Amino acid sequence: MASTVTELTGRAAIDPGIDDVIANSAQNRQNEPPRDQTMIINMGPQHPSTHGVLRLVIEVDGETIVGLAPDIGYLHTGIEKTCEAKFYQQVVPLTDRIDYLCPMTNNLAYCLAVEKLLGLEIPERAQYLRVLFNELTRIQSHLVWLGTHAMDIGALTVFLYCFREREQLLRIFEAVSGQRMMTSYVRVGGLSLEPPRDLYATIRTFLKEFPAHIDEYEGLLQTNPIWMNRLKGVGYLSPEDAIALGVTGPPLRASGVDFDVRRDMPYSGYEKFQFNVPTSTIGDVWARYIVRMQEFRESVKICLQALDGLPEGRITADAPKIILPNREEMKTQMESLIHHFKIVTEGFGVPAGEVCSSVEAPHGMMNYYVVSDGTAKPYRVHMRNPGFATLQALETMCKGRLLADVVAVIGSIDIVLGEIDR
Amino acid sequence: MYEPSSALKGKQAVFEAHPENAAVKALADLATDAKYDRAELTITVARENIVAACRAIQQAGYVFFEDATAVDWYPSEPRFQVTYHILSFAMKQRVRLVVRLDSESASLDSITDVWPSANFYEREIFDLFGIHFGGHPNLTRIMMPADWKGHPLRKDYPVEGYR
Structure with missing residues (x-):
């Protein structure tokens, strides 16, 4: 069945990154150096200049790079899955944590x-x-x-x-x-x-x-x-x-x-x-x-x-059923108290549909694709992050x-x- | 506030309302369904036509592949919706291509020949949804560890607790 992961054997079973590099470099290199002349170097994930937990598998011929494959996923926290279990307003703090330099x-x-x-x-x-x-x-x-x-x-x-x-x-x-x-x-x-x-x-x-x-x-x-x-x-x-x-x-x-x-x-x-x-x-x-x-x-x-x-x-x-009232209104007006209680306990319903919004983030174009099924929780949130x-x-x-x-x-x-x- | 009646649904309604749109012109033959909702154009194509559809809109000026992702509509069928967002720099607009897949045959052709940037996105869909892309150069898990069992973004995969 296509949906199961291929069993890795041989060298790839120890280190899945290496075969990617070899496959890539063999495809792209014009004057391929003999295999016994190149060396595979591992860079990261604990490397100070990879700005986090980026791992690079680099194939070098002497000091010249002939192949390079990024290996990512060390920081995967499943934010997109978490979003599906939260109310729309509860997703906002999660988005801060995606790109912590531009919340x-x-x-x-x-x-x-x-x-x-x-x-x-x-x-x-x-x-x-x-x-x-x-x-x-x-x-x-x-x-x-x-x-x-x-x-x-x-x-x-x-x-x-x-x-x-x-x-x-x-x-x-x-x-x-x-x-x-x-x-x-x-x-x-x-x-x-x-x-x-x-x-x-x-x-x-x-x-x-x-x-x-x-x-x-x-x-x-x-x-x-x-x-x-x-x-x-x-x-x-x-x-x-x-x-x-x-x-x-x-x-x-x-x-x-x-x-x-x-x-x-x-x-x-x-x-x-x-x-x-x-x-x-x-x-x-x-x-x-x-x-x-x-x-x-x-x-x-x-x-x-x-x-x-x-x-x-x-x-x-001006949408009292969607936006939380301020504290003073909430404590002095009956209507505001009801809205506050409803938003906090039940969230707010969003009409069904799918939209994509895009902004220019400091690192590039950032898109949010949100699918709603009409309930108070997003059905699917996908982020297109520039990096x-x-x-x-x-x-x-x-x-x-x-x-x-x-x-x-x-x-x-x-x-x-x-x-x-x- | 949003008016649900403002959405145009169905291929005929959308294509008649927006005859000048470049994506509408390019996909006149390949589209099976269409939607124009909240000023966003969505065109559905059959799974076997996805590469042809991508080539057609690339020719029509939509040169930049933004992202691809999937939505799991479990338990209804067709279960998976694979969504592509394609942007045109010159026309300053995007089009959303959609392919629907049954859970029995969750696979379609890779579009990495048209846009190499789809590589990571298809690996991500494969990893998190278990949808197979035929012809992909390196279809391995990208987010989860290589020996992980299951596909976390499927709706029958719990958010917390034991699987």
Whole structure:
């Protein structure tokens, strides 16, 4: 029967990754070196520069890579299965934990899907705040990328500088949601809380100072000969390969494909904002670094526009049977108490159907596919996370290069294993 | 709020309402059913036509394969629904292709020849749903350990407790 797993024998029974590598490298290599000249190297899952629990099985001829196979699943927690057992509103905290560097983006992608199923209209104030915190999340995620990428290459100072600014952002997230990382701030129908009034001044101060910090990072890296030698010409990905292998986000734009979900398929009011989409046609690790550095500046621009244009009004849609009432209403009004009790104990029904929402996460395009059967629990939730697809391009980017370049390439695709293994 | 009556169901209704849509034009012969709901186009094709359908919409401009996944409608038949999301950069729209499979014959052709990026997604469906993809270059488990028994995302697999 096709549905049972094939029994593995021989070498593959000990280590299933090895046969994948041999099959792959035999297919793709032009001048195949004799089998006794190559060596298989295991990298990870406990390797500091694989950014988590990524395991790579690498076949090398001398120091040249002739084959590479990622082995994933070490962080698989079955989040998609867990979602099917929770009410719609209980899934929001689970989405934080998928990509722990951009919790707000995950919350937003999931909430957009459920709101599409319900047909909810979101007030403009909530949309602006969603955009504001999404862009702050993008800056925060890119700061972790820059710090760890530079650390992998050997520039340790950048890491400390990046985490200094990230700390300010995490404090902003804590002020707004009560949590530094697992925010669960975006909820179905709006936002969980109105931000504290003095927070806008804090965000403005951060945005005012941040461009100088970007200059500081560039001063450390941009003209550094070691940084340039390790990045330029490494990990080339052609636009055709990028599309064929499912690469999205900054790596796709660094390969010369001009596509950004925020601009091309706007969600949450992004069509009202003016920003550029940085692209490059070089397609190597250096181009991905340049594209992300420019995205820092574009995100600052969007944040400032969101703060300037922030309208007054509600932060939740007018749907008392779906959105929890605030505490004061709940304790003073009978109707609100009933709604609160019903939502907490029974959840809310969602009309049957299937939708796909997509957002531009810091790592690429993130889609949530939600299927409803009309009950209060999602029938199926599937996440398309950018890292999962981008990982397939790793072999194309590394093949024919030196073993030391693998670390630079992994850093450049900004990998988060939580979103890949789910 | 969402109005269920706003959804268009059935091949004829959808194809008459959206004659200019590139996916509708490309799949006029291959589609067996269609749905236009919440501004999203879903086209159902027969299992033997999935590779031909993918090639047809790739020609029509839907160049980017986004993801593939499955839905288990246990205990009703056909039990499995395999869903593909395909995006067009130029037209800025996506189309959802759906194939329905009986539990007796949970297998279909791999589309890795059309889009190599489907490789991991088909392995994931194989691992978590037990649907077999013919012609896949390396159909092994990707999330669960290689010696795992069962397919966790099937509806008859419990969320907690003993299997």
